[in-house]
Amino acid sequence: MKNISKILFTLGSILLLLGITSCDEEFLEVDHYSILAADQMFKSDEDAKAGLVGCYDMMLPVAETNGDWGIKPNLFIGGHPTMDTQATGWDKDWNTQNWNAGSPELLSGWKHCYKAISRTNDFLTGLEDADKITPSLKKSLEGQARSIRAFFYMWLAKAFGRVPMLATGEDYINTPAKARAETYKEMWDFIIEDLEAAVPLLDWDPLDGQYGRCTKGFALSYLGEAYMWKAFRVPDEATANYKEAADALLQVIESEEYELNPSFTTLWDPGAVWTKECIWETVLDEGSQWNSWSNLTDAHTWHTYFTACPAAGGWGTLYLSWEWWSSYEQGDKRRDASGMTGPVEDIDPDWKSPTNYGYNPYLQQSIAGGDELTHHYHYYKDGEAAPAIWSLKTWRTCRADWQAMWGPQQIYYKRYANVLLDYAECLFNLNGENDATAWGYINDIRERAFGNLEVGKKEDLESTYLPYYQQIAQFYYDNGDTEVSIPDEYPIPFNDDLVTVPDAKTYYTQLKADKGFTSPVWLVALGMERRKEFNTEWCLAQDLIRSGFIEDHITTNYPKGEGYPNTNPLVQDAWQTHRTFDFVPEKMDMPIPTEELLKNPLCDQNEAYK
């Protein structure tokens, strides 16, 4: 009996052991409750669109602050090298070519772009094998994704020169180290290939009528610019590439899908976004409440708060130079549309704006009283000085308020005006400085700048753009500022009558002679027009670099040794920027971030920083 029991127990033990061992792999498969499997992205058309949203998401700032993709690093790379935008405090090295590989702003821009590229690579990898997506949609999605990837690679290429190029299917796991593109040709061909591929995949109108998506116009405009960069970087092939660029840009012009806004002044107004002038922009929404931390989304940044005058509650990240302010001809409305000055007591009468002298007309805010620091050419505080000029492109839609630091913003990356001037640049390079078509496009830009396109359209313009300022005035009034009046006309008046605009070629020939520029007249004209048109827009520095005007601009517009150092209190009453450094062209390519060099053994540094 005992032996039988033992046998039974033995069998039971063996069965128990066998039972457990039979679980094996299946037992080790567990449900993942907090994640969606990656293949979810391509299960339906809607899923695939959502996957592409993941790529577009990178166009927006990462957070509501300025850290990764908000005002920094774009201001630092696209603005400060021109010296037209100026930094102070901790950022002051950006005005002296003292930027370095350890800059957190450079690193954050680098990381942001590669995150976007990684997402588009993942998306394109999955899209290749997706068999549940409607074919026509699949084409559009591919075109959009390749456009987005090209956009971010162009940002890197323009900022850093040559960078590692990661293609579809490459990620860190299979490519732990990656060298930079060996040649500029290799790098720009990679970008051009994406844009060339995207052009036929996309329509002129955005998918589903949703502006904010890449279109054929986007692909062609950036394709043209990419060819121009290749022409700049590979001089031996310049002519062929300018031709390719011109062909692409001409398609945009001849499509008649785009046109200049009647008023330059209104381009940053919330009343109309994605106008016919816009080829690519990021629209930042202000949310639904003005005085609450709630309802934040990624579409908020603190542009207004950061760029407003400190005397009006702002942070003071962005100042514009008096050299830039003084570059405008009388009657050019772009100056007052772009900035305001402090109430400088002995200001040159030509520099005194009728609407923007110590006053923000959009927000009905004066900086004339209170803080006397604003009454000088330089705002001097805590041992640091900066020009007393602030941007109205960013400080326009709401007051700087610590409790509500976000306002609607339009951050333009490419406007039709860019295309026109880029095309003109191609024509000058191909046909010489007398190309009438090219001068014609410059003159078109200037006609709009002087307000001639506004004539007869005041009623339409005000119906579109004034309501916002009435609404915001009412808001401030309701919140206790009884000094505010509800405006009944646009803050900066529109032109009722045509004015005579000096011919560009004539004007810039004279200017070259007067100031001693060394560049050809056409390049001076393009460069100076771009300064006036694209200040506080992040294409400016790279346009000046690529076109070859940047050194002439710095050495002529910012002569070395003028004025006083920023730490000298005498700087308050001097308008000049005190340039101490000799311009180093090689520093127009930013240094590869240290962290990349440390963690990517195949990546090397740009020569200027070795």
Next chain:
Amino acid sequence: MRQSKHKKVRYRCFSFKRLLIIPIFIYLMVPVFAQEHEISGIVTDKSGTPLPGVSVYVEGTTIGTTTDVDGKYQINAEPESSLKFSFVGFHTESVDVQNQTEINITLIPDVIELSDVVVIGYGVSKKSDITGSIASVSSEEMMRKNPTNVLQGLQGIAPGVTVTRQDGAPDGFASIRIRGIATITGSTKPLYVIDGAQVGQDIDFLNPSDIESIEVLKDASATAIYGAAGANGVIMIKTKQGKAGAPKITFSVDYGVQTLASTLDVGDADQYAENIRVARAYDGAILANEIFSEDYDGVRKTIDWQDEMTRVSLKQQYNLSASGGTENTQHNISLGYLNNDGIVVNTNYNRITGRASVVTKAADFIEVGGDVNFIHTESKGSNISYGNNGNLSSLRDFAFYCPTMDYVDPITGEHISPNVVNSNGTYGTYIQSSVGTYDGNAGDNIYAVQMENNGLTKINRVLTRVHAEIDLFKGLTFKTIGSYNLYNRNFENFWGNKHRYMPDGVTEVELANYDDRYHLQIDNSQSNTIALESFLTYNWSNDVHNVTLMAGNSLSNSFGSWSQASAVDFPGDNIRDVSLTSDPTTRTGSGAYNLDVRGISYFGRAVYSLKDRYILTGTLRQDGSSNFGAGNRWGTFPSVAAAWRISEESFLVNNQVINNLKLRIGWGQTGNSGGPTDKSVAALTSETIQYFYYPQGGTAGLGSVRQLANGYAIPLVDTRLKWETNEQTNIGIDLGVLQNSLTMTLDYFTRISSDLLLNRSIRPSAGYTEVYTNYGEIENKGIELGLTYKKQVTGDWYLSVGLTGSSVKNEVKKMGADLLSVNGETTNDGSNVGAVAAPSGVHWTGHSICREGYAVGSYYGYEVEGIFQSQEEVDAANASAVAAGHSQYQNQNTGPGDFKYKDIDGDGFIDENDMAILGNGFPKLNYGLNIYAAYKNFDFSMYSYGVLGQKIYSYSAMTLSNIFPGDNQTTPNILQESSDEAWTPENESTTIPKLTMLDYNYNMRGSDAWVKNGDFLKISTIQIGYSFSNEMLNSMRIGSARLYVSIHNVATFSSYNKYGDPEAGQGSVLFTGLDTGRYPYPRTYSAGLNIQF
């Protein structure tokens, strides 16, 4: 050893004279009285405790009886017969009756002496047969320290087992590390195995008084049988079980009074004011608060926050257990209660533990048993969201807080002197920003904050276990253990609507920027683990060979969930219902299932012993983990070890000096699968991803027309994630001399971890900053020594001295890019890194670094060359920097009295490239010295431990030397010594820079100025006990009783004491040796009584 197997029968109550007389008498009387007579006596165990239920019978007959509750018996027997005494668990003894009428006998346990047996994975082994490195800790030794938890009991007792307390809170954390650190981001905790069942990496739930013995398996040849789970060592715990016989009841009580052991010598309010005045002068600024002007010297009220925030507190602990059983069934139940009021006000820890176990023999070949363990704890007032590491209980936090709440009202000019507590019980506070500006403090009365801290953490845990063991055939047994482990944690807090009052106790202070609404938060989480382990063991032996084979498998499944709910704004202070908020928009709720973690393992072990001299052990384990993707789930971990018992060789066997000499050598691998993770699965990101589309010419203003689209992205995932491997080689010697009164264990080991599971910092061009992957290699090399001397010195004197020492060198062998720590994050394991907050503010960013060639979590910062003595020195440094193309050497506002940092990269100025490795938190030597002595009924014990070659990266030293208002909204009140020695133009020979509140030069930054010598010797416990004699107790029917008094945390000898306690444990390996201040370790005076019935 051999002698211990011999039968030992001792006769009591017979004088020598009687021994001589009795045989003669018997001889004379036998022919006449060769017949039965009555015999009586007492049966006891070795300790003299009576054994009830012992079978006493006349050999060869059916005549028999059993001992009564007092161990007494009476039986009739013939003189030529023999009496047999039989009792389960003891050797059966036989005694010739002859003419004796009284036979008292002591029975010897029928097991190998406890000290000669150790518990190993899936079995037990004679200590002499062990080939691996194992340290044994007896319950008796551990309990002399009156530990609140198991880790306290282990501190300083076993070589190579480093226990460091993290704070002195009543529920204080302690970290335990066995043989160094072999991971960067993973856990360093060992595996705990209780009575054969794996219970995970926490042992908080076990009452130390329930422990019978502890073995620490250290090297891989010992731990490999547990495969992945044993990578950081294994702690085998055997709990107290019932024994056959009469019920035994034990009761113990420990009652302690706790006091603050030491204080930090900071200045009074006048010294504080002087510091501010000096700093303001250097900073070129005026006083913001008039109260700190000289006019108020001697007038302003000093608040000693160290005194206000602490108290004399009580600690009481009670344990009751009952055990007993029959020959076939034994049981044991116990109940424990601990109530520990912390020495910081409004802190408390309450614990109830219960345990019941039963073992029964269903047949002579099958045993079934099981136990249930339950624990309920409640923690209040510490380790929750306020101040340093989320709690307001760090002594350094108290000490450096502004020592006065006085201020001058800027409107009325009146001197206001708020009280910590007003006479009517209301609280005062500092000047509010709505009233004026301040120099001292912008925060609140910390005593009030602490007293209003209602956060309460409740933990309930149940561990239940059932086992069955079957003797299948001769030498072959099957054992299976099933266990279920439930952990439930609840946190609840209700706060808000606080009020502060002027010194009159009536006039309410209008608090600036204060949200006066009530807040309610309730968090719940629970986790469950079910496990089943089964194995077969076979043993065969003859006089030469001894073979033991074991094979089995196990599987486990862990699962759980968590939920959280909160709301703000309640209509009354009695409401504890989220649904009753007055503002439903504040209601939040979230929760999720936890990711299941499952494992399957197969394991086997073979032990071969030749002539009891040459022993070979081999193990093999294959583990499968659900943490990895298909194809990478299985890891195989082998080990092999050999031992040579040299002392059994002919040339030593009869040596009078060397009684035991054994050489051990072993090698093995274990693995680590990391924590539960989704990181091996390609998935869509959970972060918010959205974008906005507009119509052409749409608006972006109020009421804008736009379309919000939500989307997906795929984060970077390493789907090839695999096992981390831990490889260890060990060579050791066990030596016993002088009749084993002096024993020594010496081990040298190397431990190399490779393919570490970590968040690897990767090239930014990957689009991500890190990926969870296998990378890197860490090496630990070390030596461990254990020396024990035990001697019955004279008849009444017994002495035992234990010395442990270990030294471990830790080095990252392969790392790739440096890994710098991120400040401001509080980890859940008790690491106080949250105190090093505001990285850009205090410039301690990246103070911990992992770099190839250095220890894990090495100190990183600047090197101080000296102090600038004049403006000329500063100007000269700046001029050189400008010549090198830089703006200045350090900072444009650097001045005399500021630190001058070393230009390590030689580029002419100071930036982050001038940071260097400043040392690490691994001491060169950990040691422990334990002394036990007994004289008659008295015993004395002393435990001490310490470290040598220890450096502490002391954020505390910085905040106690620099008055930059870095955290907790206060301008620090620094040490009196720092105030006295701070640089002035007249005091150039100093290492403390000038006093500055603005600290333009960032003297506060992480630098070698704050790396301090942390060597210490701590006398942790002194105890004196008295055991009452049996004669005294018998009349009270008490088996044994012992009374003791003890002092814990007796003294700490260290030059670091002025900054705080040098025992600066951290949970995270990355912050080893970082001192940010901690809940003070109390000094406890306690008395206790242990009684056994």
